[in-house]
Amino acid sequence: MPQSASSSVQQARQFLADRLREVVKDAGLDGKDLAALCGWHPSKVSRISTAKTQPSEDDIRAWCAACGAQDQTEDLIASLRAVEGMWVSWRRMERTGLRRAQESVRPLFERTRWFRAYSSWLVPGLIQTYGYTEAVLRAVQRRRVPVDDVADAVAVRMERQRVLTEGQRLFAFLVEESVLRNGYGDVDTQAEQLERLLSLAEGELPNVTLGVVPAQLGRARMPVEGFWIYDKAQVSVELVSGYLTITQPSEVAAYADTFATLADMAVHGDKARALLARARDSLV
Numbered sequence: 001m002p003q004s005a006s007s008s009v010q011q012a013r014q015f016l017a018d019r020l021r022e023v024v025k026d027a028g029l030d031g032k033d034l035a036a037l038c039g040w041h042p043s044k045v046s047r048i049s050t051a052k053t054q055p056s057e058d059d060i061r062a063w064c065a066a067c068g069a070q071d072q073t074e075d076l077i078a079s080l081r082a083v084e085g086m087w088v089s090w091r092r093m094e095r096t097g098l099r100r101a102q103e104s105v106r107p108l109f110e111r112t113r114w115f116r117a118y119s120s121w122l123v124p125g126l127i128q129t130y131g132y133t134e135a136v137l138r139a140v141q142r143r144r145v146p147v148d149d150v151a152d153a154v155a156v157r158m159e160r161q162r163v164l165t166e167g168q169r170l171f172a173f174l175v176e177e178s179v180l181r182n183g184y185g186d187v188d189t190q191a192e193q194l195e196r197l198l199s200l201a202e203g204e205l206p207n208v209t210l211g212v213v214p215a216q217l218g219r220a221r222m223p224v225e226g227f228w229i230y231d232k233a234q235v236s237v238e239l240v241s242g243y244l245t246i247t248q249p250s251e252v253a254a255y256a257d258t259f260a261t262l263a264d265m266a267v268h269g270d271k272a273r274a275l276l277a278r279a280r281d282s283l284v
Contacts, residue, residue, distance in 0.1 A: 010051070011248060012083045017051035019076060020063060024049075027067035037066035055080065089242040094145045098137055098153035102160070105236075109163050112230040116259050118174040120223040121238075122182055123193060125157055126164060127173060127200060127210075132193040133157050135185030164205060171208045173200075174262050176223050177215040180279035187283050194280040201272045211266030212275050221261050229255055 024034055031049065035042040047053035048063075055063070057077050064073040093101045117124040122136060137150050137157075163169060180197075183190060200210045213223075228236045235246040235255045246252060267275065 009083070009086045009244075012079075012086060013051040013054060016055075016076070016079050016083055017049055019079065020055070020060070021049050023064060023067045023069045023072060023076075027069065029067060034063065034066055038062045054083070086245045086247075087242060088245075090144060093243060094140075094147075097147035097149035098141060098145055099149045099156055102153045102156040106156075106160060108230060108234070108236075109160055112163075113167070113169050114229075114231050115169065115171045116174075116229040116256070117172070117227070118224075118259055118262055119179055119226040120176045121226055122179055122184065123175065123197070124173050124226075124228075126161055126171070127196065127208075128157070129189070129193045129196050130154065130158055131185055131189040135189055139184065164208065169207060171205075172211075172259075172263070173209070174211045174213060174259065174266050176213050177275055177279075178223075180212070180276060181282070191280055191283050194276055194283075198273060198276045198280070201269070201276060209268065210272060211263055211268045212272045213262055213266045214275065220265060221258070224258060227255055227259075229259060232256070 024031070029037075031045040032042050034040075035045045038045075044053070048055045048059065057080065060076050060080060061073055064070050064076065093104070115126070117126070123132060125133065128136070134150065134154050137153050141148060141150050164171065180194065184193075197210060200208055213219075226238050229252070230236070232252060233247065235252050237244040237246065246255070266272070
């Protein structure tokens with residue numbers, strides 16, 4: 001992944017590199033000493049120390065052993081795994097099918113109490129109907145996943161929707177108007193999904209708000225990538241190539257500000273229902 005995709009990822013990499021440099025310094029060694037002890041070219045130590053190259057778990061084990069710091073090995077490996085978890089390509093996440101990818105976010109959904117989701121592509125998963133989810137995941141499976149476990153993945157996503165009615169949780173969903181006309185599934189599937197959104201816009205669930213950002217000229221902010229904000233702690237972004245997790249407070253705040261701007265641009269209540277009804281009626 002390009003380092004420019006998120007400063008959160010690069011900062012995490014830099015933090016790990018800084019810790020590794022401290023291990024060398026505490027051992028009274030320099031980069032050339034470490035390279036000689038590990039049997040590496042000095043440039044490898046330099047690249048790892050400056051966060052230009054991410055070390056492997058074996059690299060960290062060798063690094064700590066050479067510095068006599070074996071007691072720090074597992075902690076540093078845990079930090080490495082945390083960095084790796086911030087960016088996951090779709091190929092890696094979905095290599096065994098779609099079900100596991102759906103299950104992986106369950107703990108995050110269960111511990112979150114305030115959800116904010118914006119989508120410029122499709123209806124957010126928590127408020128999708130069964131048919132719409134099946135159409136979306138089937139399209140994903142055909143495009144990039146060799147394993148066909150769509151039925152199981154749909155079941156997991158549907159089960160996850162229980163968070164809408166369990167516990168003291170708040171949900172704010174924003175979608176671009178174009179989402180209302182993105183044709184996943186057949187006419188009946190799309191109509192059912194729009195009816196679901198109409199119910200939410202009418203206040204079916206008091207802890208859920210739904211806004212639609214109208215398609216119009218001269219808008220204050222253009223559509224951006226879809227994202228979820230979990231409480232004030234984490235943002236998840238779905239990109240074309242993979243799944244990005246952001247925890248850096250300044251970046252989380254930037255997404256929160258973007259959400260607030262888009263929410264101000266969105267219509268709610270009667271105006272949102274009018275857009276939803278218009279999209280539904282256009283299917284006939």
